[in-house]
Amino acid sequence: MPGIIDAYRSYLPVTDKTPTLSLHEGDTPLIHAPKLSRELGIELHLKFEGLNPTGSFKDRGMVMAVAKAAEEGARSVICASTGNTSAAAAAYAARMDMQCYVLIPDGRIALGKLAQAVMYGAKIISIDGNFDEALKLVREISASEGIALVNSVNPYRLEGQKTAAFEVVDTLGKAPDILCLPVGNAGNISAYWKGFREYRSHGKMDTLPRMWGIQAAGAAPLARGLARVDEPETLATAIRIGAPASAILARQAVNESAGLFDMVTDDEILDAYRKVAQDGVFCEPASAAPIAGLIKLHAAGKLAAGLQVVAVLTGNGLKDPNIALQAVKVQPTQASADLASVLSALR
Numbered sequence: 001m002p003g004i005i006d007a008y009r010s011y012l013p014v015t016d017k018t019p020t021l022s023l024h025e026g027d028t029p030l031i032h033a034p035k036l037s038r039e040l041g042i043e044l045h046l047k048f049e050g051l052n053p054t055g056s057f058k059d060r061g062m063v064m065a066v067a068k069a070a071e072e073g074a075r076s077v078i079c080a081s082t083g084n085t086s087a088a089a090a091a092y093a094a095r096m097d098m099q100c101y102v103l104i105p106d107g108r109i110a111l112g113k114l115a116q117a118v119m120y121g122a123k124i125i126s127i128d129g130n131f132d133e134a135l136k137l138v139r140e141i142s143a144s145e146g147i148a149l150v151n152s153v154n155p156y157r158l159e160g161q162k163t164a165a166f167e168v169v170d171t172l173g174k175a176p177d178i179l180c181l182p183v184g185n186a187g188n189i190s191a192y193w194k195g196f197r198e199y200r201s202h203g204k205m206d207t208l209p210r211m212w213g214i215q216a217a218g219a220a221p222l223a224r225g226l227a228r229v230d231e232p233e234t235l236a237t238a239i240r241i242g243a244p245a246s247a248i249l250a251r252q253a254v255n256e257s258a259g260l261f262d263m264v265t266d267d268e269i270l271d272a273y274r275k276v277a278q279d280g281v282f283c284e285p286a287s288a289a290p291i292a293g294l295i296k297l298h299a300a301g302k303l304a305a306g307l308q309v310v311a312v313l314t315g316n317g318l319k320d321p322n323i324a325l326q327a328v329k330v331q332p333t334q335a336s337a338d339l340a341s342v343l344s345a346l347r
């Protein structure tokens with residue numbers, strides 16, 4: 001596939017004037033997870049969004065947001081980010097010769113994501129505040145300086161991201177029983193729900209999935225039924241967000257689908273993160289939250305046997321190597337470069 005705009009053109013708000021823009025985002029695999037399926041007594045498939053061009057699901061929304069910004073004559077884009085949004089924005093902006101400005105929480109974004117934004121030539125401003133504060137600032141700057149805002153409050157972002165729901169249905173031939181995903185700023189759960197409803201209205205499927213949104217316990221306003229959490233904290237920095245911008249849409253998705261919000265601790269996230277790797281997929285910590293949620297709900301007897309479940313693994317594990325090395329405290333064994341030493345190290 002040539003990227004989501006071409007693949008799903010008739011479902012997207014594109015016109016003859018929308019520039020051709022693609023890094024071949026989308027068309028990500030749905031990978032069966034045999035060991036986790038067995039452990040949980042379900043049929044679990046992993047929608048591995050880490051295989052997008054910048055390594056996260058953000059590419060789907062960003063290709064749309066940047067193409068539409070260019071169509072509308074913008075010369076620059078701005079976003080707040082816990083890392084992945086900035087990587088995607090910077091990549092697509094570079095491609096369109098647009099300046100990209102990003103605001104990030106100082107010291108709280110994964111190294112790989114920062115490296116991406118740097119390589120793609122973004123102007124990076126690191127603030128001594130969290131994502132929520134950064135988002136508030138970029139909203140103001142966008143309005144006063146006339147710079148296109150490409151956070152998921154930009155409706156084109158959700159339009160692009162809804163294509164992941166289309167792909168899940170195209171692959172399975174129907175919707176799964178449950179679609180489980182991590183929730184931070186709550187754009188993605190809203191986008192999936194929009195995508196499923198639209199695809200059904202086009203006759204592509206009969207039943208809708210239940211939407212299960214999983215938050216990190218230290219950053220879980222939706223799971224706790226709160227309007228906001230003031231000092232969000234979690235090692236899954238991608239979802240370290242206290243005031244989700246799309247909270248209303250996300251609650252609608254969960255209510256209308258008879259789904260749920262739940263939350264998992266950092267230890268539960270790390271445990272799930274290691275387990276996903278044992279099914280051969282390396283995702284980033286935030287992406288393991290839905291797996292941790294499934295494990296928790298299974299243990300509580302709330303995950304019926306035999307269900308078909310899709311968990312969205314939103315980002316690639318290579319983005320955050322530091323957490324991987326902390327999570328699995330294994331150091332390489334040192335050996336001399338000769339057969340005997342290496343063999344003895346192997347044993």
Ligand code: F0G
Nearest residue numbers: 081082084085184185186187188314315
């Ligand atoms: N997973 C990953 C890997 C993310 O980067 C994000 C959000 C989410 C899940 C949550 O998605 O916000 O739509 O509920 N990352 C944003 C960013 C906030 O700046 O990259 P959401």
